[in-house]
Amino acid sequence: MEHLSKVEPTGLEDQPPQAGLFKVLARYVPYFRNPQHVLVFKLDCLLLTWTFIAGILKEMDQSATSQAYVSGMKESLNLYGNELINFNTLFSVGYAIGLIPGQLIQTKVRPSIFLPFCEISWGVLVTCIAQAPNAKTIYALRVLLGLFSAVFWPTAVSMIFNWYTPTELAKRIAFFNVSDAAGGMFLSALQAALYTNMNGVYGIAGWQWLFIVSGTITIGQGLLGLVIIPDSPVLTRAIWLTDTEKRLARKRMADFGANTSNMIPTKVVVQKLQKLTFHPMTYFFLAAFALQAWANRANSYFTLYLNLRFSTYQVNVIPIGGYALQILINLGLNALSDWKHWRWQxxxxxxxxxGIVLSVLSAWPSDWRVIITFYFLTYATNAGSPSLLAWMAELLKKEPEARSIIVALTVTIVYIGHATIPIRVWRTSDSPRYPIGFPLATAFIFSSIFVQLGMLWWGRRNTQLARYGYDASNVSARLDEEISEITKK
Structure with missing residues (x-):
């Protein structure tokens, strides 16, 4: 691992842009006279925007099956059993299998090569669902989709960890995180439009057009990733960054004591795996994040409830308000998290x-308007995940590979839960009341709070982790020895 504290400044990192478009802009816009502003602006416009759009497409593609199910696919393919649950379960199985191998591969292969390959493959498979003749074919495609999809989320989060400082981090993760809500909004609007305007065109149903359009856009986005993805500051070959900006990126991360991802020997990877396996922080974060994710699963079945009372068009349009609420709350709270550095809060x-919202849904009020209101409120309650991720990233700022693997491990556990819990807890036959689902989700979220408070307690008593990484115990031992020697003298 190359330690970023060794970065040698050239003096140019503090100078206004010396060439190109930003040299011209700096004459008229004072903001661009600061080279850090130019670097962050480029990162936001290219890296962050690409991950956001990719996240939208990923959410569209993942949710398209559920959306298509209530928009004609059920009738076209005679899906009158638990096929929808099986589609989601098999996707989760493939996803869980692919998560950790996907991150380990990227200790040997650049993300700028491996991630676009997975994105393009994903897009091709999505378009294939449009012509699937039966549920069994979709089962196979969903497993493969899970495998290729597994690379994206942990890699995108890792890239954000690698390029942004603590005052920038949580709101960028939140911006990326709300791509699923934006994807849900766009998907609802797209499916409504396709159902109204494209249903039957060229003999293709509206729900089939959804897969064709989503998959084709994803292929194009994967091709763009070959140029846009910058790897990490240590490794970057991005053509849209100048050499001075690359040095500045390394210096920025070094200034707050962080290391960024590098290609590392297999022996070092094994050592990292051993250390994170036995480290308490791994399990604090894993439990807190997984329990929270399983609880947030409660709003995944909103469309099935709406389907009982509203038309297909209305079912596609109504959730857009919930997604808009999710975006506003996520961005607002996590901007506050960066400003005040309120991670755990x-x-x-x-x-x-x-927890309060789920408690009400567990009681299942008699008025359907109350139920829809509290269903909507679930969209406003997943804003804590970006701050939890930023909190973990700062505690493990010396261990970039461990961060990536822990995120992948955590998401693996999450998707194992997503693959198994709904089979008994969120069964289609139990909708819309879900007598087991809502009470269990309530227990999950309050358990997550308890674990996060434990993580806070442990972190305040082990501050050396952020300063020295996994070598903290060795450093402490050496300091104790030195103090002992000084005392003896």
Whole structure:
């Protein structure tokens, strides 16, 4: 691992842009006279925007099956059993299998090569679903989709960890995180438009057009990734960054003591795996994040409830308001998290609110308007995840590979839960009341709060982790020896 503290400044990192478009802009816009502003602006416009759009497409593609199910696919393919649950379960199985191998591969292969390959493959498979003749074919495609999809989320989060400082981090993760809500909004609007305007065109149903359009856009986005993805500051070959900006990126991360991802020997990877396997922080974060994710699963079945009372068009349009609420709350709270550095506070507060909302849904009020209101409120309660991720990233700022693997491991556990829990807890036959689902989700979220408070307690008593990484115990031992020697003298 190349330690970023060894970065040698050239003096140009503090100078205004010396050439190109930003040299011209700097004459008229004072903001661009600061080279850090130019670097962050480029990162936001290219890296962050690409991950956001990719996240939208990923959510569209993942949710398209559920959306298509209530928009004609069920009738076209005679899916009158638990096929929808099986589609989601098999996707989760493939996803869980692919998560950790996907991150380990990227200790040997650049993300700028491996991630676009997976994205393009994903897009091709999505378009294939449009012509699937039966449920069994979709089962196979969903497993493969899970495998290729597994690379994206942990890699995108890792890239954000690698390029942004603590005052920038949580709101960028939140911006990326709300891509699923934006994807849900766009998907609802797209499916409504396709159902109205494209249903039957060229003999293709509206729900089939959804897969064709989503998959084709994803292929194009994967091709763009070959140029846009910058790897990490240590490795970057991005053509849209100048050499001075690459040095500045390394210096920025070094200034707050962080290391960024590198290609590392297999022996070092094994050592990292051993250390994170036995480290308490791994399990604090894993439990807190997974329990929260399983609780947030409660709003995944909103469309099935709406389908009982509203038309297909209305079912596609109504959730857009919930997604808009999710975006606003996520961005607002996590901007506050960066501004005040309120990591645990912003992580815990929405979780507590979700616990209250789920408690009401567990009681299942008699008025359907109350039920829809509280269903909507679940969209406002997942804003804590970006701050939880930023909190973990700062505690493990010396261990970039461990961060990526822990995120992948955590998401693996999450998707194992997503693959198994709904089979018994969120069964289609139990909708819309879900007598097991809502009470269990309530227990999950309050358990997550308890674990996060434990993580706070442990972190305050082990501050050396952020300063020295996994070598903290060795450093402490050496310091004790030196103090002992000085005392003896």
């Amino acid at each position: 912003i992580s815990v507060a929405p979780a507590f609110f979700l």
